[in-house]
Amino acid sequence: MNDFLFRSMSREQKAVERARKAFLTGRSQSLEYRITQLKNLLRFIRERQKEIAEGLKKDLRRSECGTPLYETLGLENEINLAVRNLKEWAAPRPVSKSMMTISDQVYIQPEPLGVVLVIGAWNYPWAVTIGPLIGAIAAGNAAVIKPSEELYPVVTGGVTETQELLKQRFDHIFYTGNGTVGKIIMEAAAKHLTPTTLELGGKSPCYIDSNCDLAIACRRVAWGKFLNCGQTCIAPDYILCEPSMQDRVIEELKKNIKDFYTEDPTKCLDYGRIINQRHFKRLMALLEGSTIAVGGENNESDCYIGPTILRDVKPDAKVMQEEIFGPLLPILTVSGADEAIKFINQREKPLALYIFSSDDKLIKRMIAETSSGGVVANDCLMHFSVSSLPFGGVGNSGMGCYHGKHGFDNLSHLRGCLIKKLKMENVNKMRYPPHTVDKLGWARFFILKHVDFGSLGRMMLLALMVIFAAVIVQAPNSMEFNMALSNALCAFTADMAYTESKVNLNIPLWNEEIFPDMELEQQILSLPIRCIHSEEGCRWTAQNKLLQAHLSVCEFNVVSCPNRCSVKLLRRELPEHMQHDCAKRKLHCDHCGDEFTGEAYENHQGVCPEESVYCENKCGARMVRRVLGQHSVSECPKRKLPCRYCKKEFLYDTLQPHQQQCPRFPMQCPNRCGTPGITRETLMAHVKEGCSTAMVLCPFREAGCKHKCPKTAVGRHLEEATHTHLSLLSGVVNRQRLELRELRRAVEELSGSRDGTLLWKLTDFSQRLQEVKSRTSGSLELFSPAFYSHNYGYRLQVSAFPNGNGSGEGSHLSVYIRVLPGEYDGLLEWPFPYRVSFSLLDQSDPALTKPQHITETFIPDPTWKNFQRPRPGALGSVRGGCLDESMLGFGYPKFISHEEMKKRNYIRDNAIFIKATIDVVQKILNS
Numbered sequence: 001m002n003d004f005l006f007r008s009m010s011r012e013q014k015a016v017e018r019a020r021k022a023f024l025t026g027r028s029q030s031l032e033y034r035i036t037q038l039k040n041l042l043r044f045i046r047e048r049q050k051e052i053a054e055g056l057k058k059d060l061r062r063s064e065c066g067t068p069l070y071e072t073l074g075l076e077n078e079i080n081l082a083v084r085n086l087k088e089w090a091a092p093r094p095v096s097k098s099m100m101t102i103s104d105q106v107y108i109q110p111e112p113l114g115v116v117l118v119i120g121a122w123n124y125p126w127a128v129t130i131g132p133l134i135g136a137i138a139a140g141n142a143a144v145i146k147p148s149e150e151l152y153p154v155v156t157g158g159v160t161e162t163q164e165l166l167k168q169r170f171d172h173i174f175y176t177g178n179g180t181v182g183k184i185i186m187e188a189a190a191k192h193l194t195p196t197t198l199e200l201g202g203k204s205p206c207y208i209d210s211n212c213d214l215a216i217a218c219r220r221v222a223w224g225k226f227l228n229c230g231q232t233c234i235a236p237d238y239i240l241c242e243p244s245m246q247d248r249v250i251e252e253l254k255k256n257i258k259d260f261y262t263e264d265p266t267k268c269l270d271y272g273r274i275i276n277q278r279h280f281k282r283l284m285a286l287l288e289g290s291t292i293a294v295g296g297e298n299n300e301s302d303c304y305i306g307p308t309i310l311r312d313v314k315p316d317a318k319v320m321q322e323e324i325f326g327p328l329l330p331i332l333t334v335s336g337a338d339e340a341i342k343f344i345n346q347r348e349k350p351l352a353l354y355i356f357s358s359d360d361k362l363i364k365r366m367i368a369e370t371s372s373g374g375v376v377a378n379d380c381l382m383h384f385s386v387s388s389l390p391f392g393g394v395g396n397s398g399m400g401c402y403h404g405k406h407g408f409d410n411l412s413h414l415r416g417c418l419i420k421k422l423k424m425e426n427v428n429k430m431r432y433p434p435h436t437v438d439k440l441g442w443a444r445f446f447i448l449k450h451v452d453f454g455s456l457g458r459m460m461l462l463a464l465m466v467i468f469a470a471v472i473v474q475a476p477n478s479m480e481f482n483m484a485l486s487n488a489l490c491a492f493t494a495d496m497a498y499t500e501s502k503v504n505l506n507i508p509l510w511n512e513e514i515f516p517d518m519e520l521e522q523q524i525l526s527l528p529i530r531c532i533h534s535e536e537g538c539r540w541t542a543q544n545k546l547l548q549a550h551l552s553v554c555e556f557n558v559v560s561c562p563n564r565c566s567v568k569l570l571r572r573e574l575p576e577h578m579q580h581d582c583a584k585r586k587l588h589c590d591h592c593g594d595e596f597t598g599e600a601y602e603n604h605q606g607v608c609p610e611e612s613v614y615c616e617n618k619c620g621a622r623m624v625r626r627v628l629g630q631h632s633v634s635e636c637p638k639r640k641l642p643c644r645y646c647k648k649e650f651l652y653d654t655l656q657p658h659q660q661q662c663p664r665f666p667m668q669c670p671n672r673c674g675t676p677g678i679t680r681e682t683l684m685a686h687v688k689e690g691c692s693t694a695m696v697l698c699p700f701r702e703a704g705c706k707h708k709c710p711k712t713a714v715g716r717h718l719e720e721a722t723h724t725h726l727s728l729l730s731g732v733v734n735r736q737r738l739e740l741r742e743l744r745r746a747v748e749e750l751s752g753s754r755d756g757t758l759l760w761k762l763t764d765f766s767q768r769l770q771e772v773k774s775r776t777s778g779s780l781e782l783f784s785p786a787f788y789s790h791n792y793g794y795r796l797q798v799s800a801f802p803n804g805n806g807s808g809e810g811s812h813l814s815v816y817i818r819v820l821p822g823e824y825d826g827l828l829e830w831p832f833p834y835r836v837s838f839s840l841l842d843q844s845d846p847a848l849t850k851p852q853h854i855t856e857t858f859i860p861d862p863t864w865k866n867f868q869r870p871r872p873g874a875l876g877s878v879r880g881g882c883l884d885e886s887m888l889g890f891g892y893p894k895f896i897s898h899e900e901m902k903k904r905n906y907i908r909d910n911a912i913f914i915k916a917t918i919d920v921v922q923k924i925l926n927s
């Protein structure tokens with residue numbers, strides 16, 4: 001590249017260009033160079049320890065010991081491991097062969113990728129940037145990252161710089177951070193088809209089983225959660241436990257928070273701070289809607305949030321919608337492991353899963369039935385420090401992994417290599433046209449026969465092969481082919497890559513005559529070979545004939561367990577097997593001291609009478625199993641007992657409080673009436689109604705009888721006081737009549753209009769008319785509700801005689817109006833002065849014909865008695881007809897004849913409408 005071009009590049013382009021140029025020199029390929037670089041890196045970390053710790057103290061208020069403990073010591077270990085094993089990791093890795101490749105070299109060659117981009121996050125900045133860098137260097141790559149020297153230039157900066165960097169072409173991108181940016185990284189990588197490793201985060205669940213030592217579990221959880229102020233990618237995000245454990249979990253966590261960070265974590269050097277105010281605000285908002293059981297203290301200016309525990313958190317709470325990445329620990333209750341598994345599986349695959357239980361089977365089950373980047377039983381975070389374990393996510397928590405050899409492999413290209421010789425072309429004939437059934441038979445044999453088998457089978461096969469290789473197989477058509485086969489079999493035995501023990505040697509021979517060839521056999525047995533277990537790791541090589549002797553000691557050979565437990569396994573696995581797994585191994589129980597075979601020991605475990613166990617009722621007591629039964633039945637405060645009264649089951653320590661409220665608890669009548677079978681729930685009813693000695697009030701108490709006597713004497717009182725009760729009742733009836741009258745008046749008052757208009761509907765008109773006509777004497781007068789001429793005006797009422805009155809009797813409908821005594825009469829002008837109109841409404845449909853109402857109007861004459869002020873005190877309805885003269889109505893005896901009424905729709909649906917209108921002068925209305 002010319003100098004001008006280089007100078008016109010961005011800083012990021014330059015860094016990548018420099019790294020690529022350096023990579024292309026081939027310098028980083030040599031193992032010595034890689035080891036030197038790793039050692040330099042180690043020296044750098046050691047020399048700069050103090051500055052590194054100081055930096056993190058400023059950023060995260062990390063204590064001085066925290067950084068070496070949780071970051072740099074681990075890095076030192078990773079470097080040492082890589083330096084020690086690099087030769088082995090980088091060496092060609094032989095792989096299994098088939099008959100087709102028996103005489104070829106087949107292996108995997110790890111090779112560097114090129115320029116690797118490592119993007120780290122801030123929470124453990126050294127662990128998550130230098131960690132991947134170690135893998136990159138070990139694998140022989142160049143890398144763009146800090147710290148710098150020519151091959152590993154540092155590009156510092158934020159989003160803009162990273163995005164510029166991402167435009168460049170890399171051979172691998174190793175990104176650590178959140179998933180949203182992870183997607184940006186992948187998108188950028190896709191442009192150049194660059195493989196990526198994404199070390200992301202997620203909500204790592206922590207299930208605490210009821211069968212576990214809570215004190216220890218909570219100490220480990222408190223450490224894992226609040227370390228680095230909760231800003232750890234694999235921190236337990238939330239706890240799942242049974243409802244009955246929640247209080248104890250909170251208590252234990254609280255105790256450990258205090259032990260680790262003192263009563264006042266603000267002053268504790270080991271308690272960190274939130275990285276910045278944006279994250280502080282994000283975390284505080286997550287608390288919304290959840291109940292704080294412990295902590296919650298905060299100080300925005302110091303980015304401080306105390307260790308906080310949230311209780312009874314619901315799955316839809318805000319804090320459960322995103323990775324917390326801070327010191328908030330929600331507890332969600334589940335009914336047990338089944339529900340916990342379901343809960344975990346309903347969500348994105350987490351980076352880590354934590355299971356706390358003393359039940360190994362449960363742990364294995366949870367591992368089998370869930371998925372996560374990593375899983376730890378009975379501890380937190382510790383898998384991060386085990387270099388032999390791959391560290392990485394799955395699904396939403398990331399892809400790819402690192403640490404130890406996994407980092408090396410991840411940042412290498414594992415290249416498949418097959419090296420054949422330009423010989424034995426006859427063997428290849430089976431794949432060349434023309435294709436025949438015979439060739440296909442051979443191809444089937446060569447391609448499909450693989451696999452491993454026991455030493456006896458191997459020996460037999462070896463013998464067969466030797467003999468077979470030594471024969472002259474006379475094919476009628478192809479001598480050349482038989483020679484080729486013979487050669488192939490020699491090579492096969494020499495290479496010792498065998499077919500399975502039940503190998504089908506039903507080879508289609510053309511001639512079954514076989515001639516032993518001792519010389520060839522000797523030659524074959526003298527061939528140098530590798531151990532048949534070389535792929536598994538055995539480094540033995542020697543003459544073919546020494547193989548059997550070697551196999552009798554080879555660590556990788558399969559042997560039967562000497563205890564005759566029927567298990568076959570690698571010799572190197574034998575000690576472990578005999579000590580821990582063999583069903584026939586002899587074992588002593590730690591608790592009772594008895595001797596068992598492995599199988600019996602496993603059955604004995606969990607039932608040994610001398611083992612110290614916790615009470616199953618979770619009362620917290622611990623004792624040898626032998627006395628557990630008696631404890632559970634007669635001593636445990638959490639044993640269940642039925643209440644002797646209501647028969648429901650209660651814990652022993654809640655039984656007594658229950659009995660103090662049990663509704664079935666037997667009680668004595670306070671009147672000492674001696675009635676048996678009274679309980680707490682029936683006592684009140686008994687005293688009130690059932691008790692023979694209780695004093696009761698006379699049933700006529702509502703009417704005013706004050707008599708009180710024992711229940712048994714009530715009958716006699718009723719007989720003796722009949723007259724008194726009757727007169728009391730008639731008083732009640734009179735009072736009620738007056739009340740009724742008053743109520744009726746009030747209702748009429750309220751229902752009448754106050755705008756000088758009355759619209760009165762008379763229903764059942766024909767029946768009423770018929771009724772009056774059939775009477776021999778008297779007429780029927782119907783009264784409208786009272787109404788007012790205007791607000792605070794005259795109180796009026798209209799009456800009608802369906803069959804007429806006076807001169808209209810028998811032939812007309814008569815209509816009258818009356819002035820009734822009203823509330824405001826004292827304020828009004830007298831006599832009543834306003835014009836009155838009566839109308840009988842025509843109910844014809846206005847759409848079909850114009851209605852023709854019948855209307856009569858008059859202006860009251862001041863001399864008429866009917867319109868003088870009514871006598872005060874004559875208030876009330878006029879119904880009943882008992883009116884004085886001043887209350888007589890004025891109107892029209894012949895308002896409309898019955899004949900006229902039939903001509904139009906004055907009667908409709910058996911009802912008529914009479915309208916009365918009072919023309920109150922506007923001046924009065926405005927006043």
Ligand SMILES: NC(=O)c1ccc[n+]([C@@H]2O[C@H](COP(=O)([O-])OP(=O)(O)OC[C@H]3O[C@@H](n4cnc5c(N)ncnc54)[C@H](O)[C@@H]3O)[C@@H](O)[C@H]2O)c1
Nearest residue numbers: 120121122158159162163176177178181199200201202233
């Ligand atoms: N799996 C792991 O090993 C691991 C380790 C640490 C943190 N994490 C996860 O990382 C998250 C916290 O870290 P963070 O993401 O806040 O760290 P961060 O803000 O430091 O971002 C990570 C990196 O991405 C770069 N970046 C940010 N925005 C970008 C953009 N728009 N385009 C390109 N690059 C961009 C940053 O410069 C930085 O180098 C959590 O989810 C945590 O669980 C995972």
Ligand SMILES: CCCCCCC=O
Nearest residue numbers: 070124232233381384
């Ligand atoms: C104990 C150290 C854990 C580091 C985990 C890295 C992710 O945040």
